[in-house]
Amino acid sequence: MAATADRAKRYSGSALLFLALAAVSVLSLLPFLWVILSSLKSHEELYSKHLTFWPHQWTWDNYTQMFERMVGFGLYYRNSVLVSVGTVVLTLFVGSLAAYALSRFRFRGDRVLLLIFLGTMMVPGEVGLIGQYELLSAYRLLNTLTGLTLSYSAFSLALTIFIMHSVFTGVPQELLDAARVDGCSWWEGFWQIMVPMGASGLAAAGTLVFLNSWNEFIFALTMNNWSDEARTLPVGIQLLQGQWQHWDYGVLFSSVMLSFVPVIILFLLLQKYFMRGLTAGAVKG
Amino acid sequence: MTRPYRAASRRRLTILDSPYVFVLPAVLLFGTFTLYPILRSLYLSFFDYNFLRPDQMHWIGLGNYREIVQDERVTGWPGLVLPKRLAWWQYPLYPLLVAWLTINSPGGAFWNTVRFTVMYVPLAVVIPLLFAVLVERAGRLSTLFRTLNFIPVVVSVAVVSIIWMWIYHPEYGVANTLLRQYAGIREGYTWLSDPKLAMPSVVAMCVWHGLGFNMLLFLVGLQRIPPELAEAARVDGATGWQALVRITIPLLRPTIFLVGLLVMIGALKVFGQMFIMTQGGPADSTLSMVLYLYNIAFRYGKFRFGYASALAWGLAVFIFVVSVISFRLSKERA
Numbered sequence: 001m002a003a004t005a006d007r008a009k010r011y012s013g014s015a016l017l018f019l020a021l022a023a024v025s026v027l028s029l030l031p032f033l034w035v036i037l038s039s040l041k042s043h044e045e046l047y048s049k050h051l052t053f054w055p056h057q058w059t060w061d062n063y064t065q066m067f068e069r070m071v072g073f074g075l076y077y078r079n080s081v082l083v084s085v086g087t088v089v090l091t092l093f094v095g096s097l098a099a100y101a102l103s104r105f106r107f108r109g110d111r112v113l114l115l116i117f118l119g120t121m122m123v124p125g126e127v128g129l130i131g132q133y134e135l136l137s138a139y140r141l142l143n144t145l146t147g148l149t150l151s152y153s154a155f156s157l158a159l160t161i162f163i164m165h166s167v168f169t170g171v172p173q174e175l176l177d178a179a180r181v182d183g184c185s186w187w188e189g190f191w192q193i194m195v196p197m198g199a200s201g202l203a204a205a206g207t208l209v210f211l212n213s214w215n216e217f218i219f220a221l222t223m224n225n226w227s228d229e230a231r232t233l234p235v236g237i238q239l240l241q242g243q244w245q246h247w248d249y250g251v252l253f254s255s256v257m258l259s260f261v262p263v264i265i266l267f268l269l270l271q272k273y274f275m276r277g278l279t280a281g282a283v284k285g
Numbered sequence: 286m287t288r289p290y291r292a293a294s295r296r297r298l299t300i301l302d303s304p305y306v307f308v309l310p311a312v313l314l315f316g317t318f319t320l321y322p323i324l325r326s327l328y329l330s331f332f333d334y335n336f337l338r339p340d341q342m343h344w345i346g347l348g349n350y351r352e353i354v355q356d357e358r359v360t361g362w363p364g365l366v367l368p369k370r371l372a373w374w375q376y377p378l379y380p381l382l383v384a385w386l387t388i389n390s391p392g393g394a395f396w397n398t399v400r401f402t403v404m405y406v407p408l409a410v411v412i413p414l415l416f417a418v419l420v421e422r423a424g425r426l427s428t429l430f431r432t433l434n435f436i437p438v439v440v441s442v443a444v445v446s447i448i449w450m451w452i453y454h455p456e457y458g459v460a461n462t463l464l465r466q467y468a469g470i471r472e473g474y475t476w477l478s479d480p481k482l483a484m485p486s487v488v489a490m491c492v493w494h495g496l497g498f499n500m501l502l503f504l505v506g507l508q509r510i511p512p513e514l515a516e517a518a519r520v521d522g523a524t525g526w527q528a529l530v531r532i533t534i535p536l537l538r539p540t541i542f543l544v545g546l547l548v549m550i551g552a553l554k555v556f557g558q559m560f561i562m563t564q565g566g567p568a569d570s571t572l573s574m575v576l577y578l579y580n581i582a583f584r585y586g587k588f589r590f591g592y593a594s595a596l597a598w599g600l601a602v603f604i605f606v607v608s609v610i611s612f613r614l615s616k617e618r619a
Contacts, residue, residue, distance in 0.1 A: 029433060051463070101305075129582070130582055133582075185298055211439060218579065241561075274435075275501060
């Protein structure tokens, strides 16, 4: 008797736990689900007095309307992809090369250099906003994708060096020495030993840098906000919201849905690296 | 097939193999686009400098910093009137009273940032912590819950803010519609255009947005605690709650401190949410420090780069001092 009661209690306890967790998870996802479903509703349904969750009538109208009328959206998308990918490639190359030097070689000023890189991580990025605006304007890099890519790369650099430094420190020196004996130069040793050995670390750093530059707002708003040519998605979508909110919510829903769904899919595919990169990035604080 | 060791086969090292060459690109990129702008801002903060009129730039020493202290829109007192005399039984309630008044009284940008931080940090630590403890118990399903709740974290502040603006919309928004349909409220609230409600509404969104990330950090911390300890306590007759409060949370203290610090630094730098949802309004009640400095530099048409730099550096110094103080306090406690 006592055993069954105990089991029943434990069973109901875990059911309660499951329910609570499911409820919070639903709350986390509901806003997104609601946007997706709303983007498939007709104009009349969106503006009706009664709130509906499932669309009565599924329609793609909002999407066709969006592609026809929101000219900038495609451009913002392209810009965000170019800037984020450019930042990831540049930061990983430059950052891991520096991390290789700092973790494997002793040279004049190496300690100081590492200290400067890591020390600057504690300064909030917003402090450089004014100085950087001036700098980019002096070099005519304002409102260009190159300018924003350079800016993002520089700000992600310290973090990348921090992550890759600890990854590279874990690679046994014997491997590098053996490669050297077999005729590799140090430069080849980087490509043939360090890069393959640190691949998962690079992937984690890369996803973190990608996410940061894909979502970055204040620098994109400040530097690249003169014309559609150089606007990125976060700034563009905020602009569209301002322009369209009095016209048509359906079109806005579909544009917002298109801006978050790819990132979520990417996250679900590369989950492991996202979590690793983000936790490694958090420790920097 | 062993290859005989031949010293001659060693590739000659070229100039490319020097560590200086390896760090050079990083030094150039970092120096130009990170270090220089930061130092330049510091330099500019001592000048009266309008970006459009560089010829009129002149040194004013600490003048900009003095202006911060005197600027009503920064340090304007939130109008808290604290009772001067308290009855003996009111003393324990004093912190609560101050907290309550802080939440409810908009002030200058500095106080609003503090208000935001005071409201946001406790919620952003406690809720994810409790949730992480529950998720850890879910066994095989814990990965699923971790993933699902992490999804908002990868979506940008801009998109999330826009979605929540729709949720808070006074007429068509989900929040008011639900309240009308199920709570019998006739009119609903103007969430983002009521000076008292705007800040808590933004805070609620931020708590929702950060839940998954903070929970992940707590889960990482929880995994480092050997499960035997809590189990041993339960064998000794402790309830689940007691085991949590007496064993798990004290052992988790370093993680709690880390998350608290991260969340606090992020909160003091809050910008995008306010810029998109409220533009600092209504009546400056959600004007944050970074939003104000952005406005000073780019919005009010005067391009006051000197004063904006001083605001940025002032905030950075404040963040640094608060971090050091909390670090000291946590060391003393441990």
